[in-house]
Amino acid sequence: MHHARATLREQGYRLTPQRNLIWEVLRDAGRHVTAEEVAAEVRRTLPDVNVSTVYRTLELLVSLDLVVETRLEGVASYYEVSPEPTHHHFVCTQCGMVGHFGDGLLAPVHDELTRRHGFAVGQIQVTALGLCRACRVVEDAVGAAADTGRQA
Amino acid sequence: MHHARATLREQGYRLTPQRNLIWEVLRDAGRHVTAEEVAAEVRRTLPDVNVSTVYRTLELLVSLDLVVETRLEGVASYYEVSPEPTHHHFVCTQCGMVGHFGDGLLAPVHDELTRRHGFAVGQIQVTALGLCRACRVVEDAVGAAADTGRQA
DNA sequence: GCGCAACTGCGAACGAGTCGCAAGAGCCAA
DNA sequence: TTGGCTCTTGCGACTCGTTCGCAGTTGCGC
Known part of the structure; x- marks a missing residue:
C-alpha cells in the first residue's frame, strides 16, 4: 500500500499531500477513472488542487509504472493502478x-x-x-x- | 469510382465541388489520413475550403459507409475509403x-x-x-x- | 530551522473537433 | 433560362481535454 510512496521517495521525488491523495484516489477508485474524475474526488479533501497538478502527477505515476493510462475510444484518457x-x-x-x-x-x-x-x-x-x-x-x-x- | 457521387445523389445529398474533392483526396491518398491532412490536400485545389466543411463531409461520408473513421491511439481520427x-x-x-x-x-x-x-x-x-x-x-x-x- | 530545488496553483494556450448563423449555390420545376 | 427553395458552405466563436510558463510555496537534507 505504501509502495507508491516508497517508489517516489526512492526515485528522489517529493511526497506531497496532493500526490498522496491522487494515489489514494486511484487505489480506492478500483479502476478506470479519468483525470477529471480524479480531480473531482481529490478536491473533496483538498479543494484547491489544480487540474494541472492532477495531470502532472498522473504522468509521473505512469512514468514510474505505478499507474497505467489507457485511451479508450480516443475521447479521454483513463487511468488505473497498474494491474499485474x-x-x-x-x-x-x-x-x-x-x-x-x-x-x-x-x-x-x-x-x-x-x-x-x-x-x-x-x-x-x-x-x-x-x-x-x-x-x-x-x-x-x-x-x-x-x-x-x-x-x- | 463514381460510387460515392451516386450514393450521395441517391440519398438526396447535393454534389458540391468540396464534397467531390474531399472524396477524391480520400481515394487518392490510399489510406489513413487525418482531417487536417484532407483539408490541406483539398486546399491545394480549393484554397478556401474550411475545416468544418471537411469535418462535416467526412462525417457524412462515414454515415453513408463510404468512409471509415478510426481513432488510432486516441490522438486524432484517421479516415480511409471503406475497405471491404x-x-x-x-x-x-x-x-x-x-x-x-x-x-x-x-x-x-x-x-x-x-x-x-x-x-x-x-x-x-x-x-x-x-x-x-x-x-x-x-x-x-x-x-x-x-x-x-x-x-x- | 535554513535554504534551495522540486512542486504547486494559476491562467493562458494548445489542438482537435463542434456549433450557429448568414451568405452562397445545387438542383428541380416551370 | 430563370426562379427559388433548401441544402451547404465559410466564418468565427466555442468546447473539451490537456499542456505550458511562471511566480510563489513547501518538502526535506543538512
Whole structure:
C-alpha cells in the first residue's frame, strides 16, 4: 500500500499531500477513472488542487509504472493502478461498464504480425464496444414488449 | 469510382465541388489520413475550403459507409475509403507506417467475450504499436554499430 | 530551522473537433 | 433560362481535454 510512496521517495521525488491523495484516489477508485474524475474526488479533501497538478502527477505515476493510462475510444484518457498482467477492455456503449480480458487471447495477432509482417509488437491496445449482459437483457425485454405491442 | 457521387445523389445529398474533392483526396491518398491532412490536400485545389466543411463531409461520408473513421491511439481520427472486410491496424512508432491485419485473428476474443462475459460485441478496435521491419533493421544496425564502437 | 530545488496553483494556450448563423449555390420545376 | 427553395458552405466563436510558463510555496537534507 505504501509502495507508491516508497517508489517516489526512492526515485528522489517529493511526497506531497496532493500526490498522496491522487494515489489514494486511484487505489480506492478500483479502476478506470479519468483525470477529471480524479480531480473531482481529490478536491473533496483538498479543494484547491489544480487540474494541472492532477495531470502532472498522473504522468509521473505512469512514468514510474505505478499507474497505467489507457485511451479508450480516443475521447479521454483513463487511468488505473497498474494491474499485474497486461489486459484489455470491453466497454458497454449503453451503461458505460468497463470489463477486462487477458492478453493471451491476442496470441494469434502477435503471431501474424511477427511472422507475416516482421513487425515487432511493442504494445497492443484493444477496446471492444458492445452491450453488456445486463443491458442486453433490458434491450431484449424492450424488444419483446415492442413485439407484443405490435401484435396487440 | 463514381460510387460515392451516386450514393450521395441517391440519398438526396447535393454534389458540391468540396464534397467531390474531399472524396477524391480520400481515394487518392490510399489510406489513413487525418482531417487536417484532407483539408490541406483539398486546399491545394480549393484554397478556401474550411475545416468544418471537411469535418462535416467526412462525417457524412462515414454515415453513408463510404468512409471509415478510426481513432488510432486516441490522438486524432484517421479516415480511409471503406475497405471491404473489417480489419485492424498496426502502427510503426518510428516512421508512422500503418499496416492492416484481418479481423479473423480476433476470433478468440469474440469467443471469450460472448461466452464468458455475455457481452455482445459490436465493434472491436485494435491498434498494435511497435516497429516495422524496416525500422527494426535500422535499429539493429545502429545497435550493432554501437556495439562495435564499444569494442574498439 | 535554513535554504534551495522540486512542486504547486494559476491562467493562458494548445489542438482537435463542434456549433450557429448568414451568405452562397445545387438542383428541380416551370 | 430563370426562379427559388433548401441544402451547404465559410466564418468565427466555442468546447473539451490537456499542456505550458511562471511566480510563489513547501518538502526535506543538512
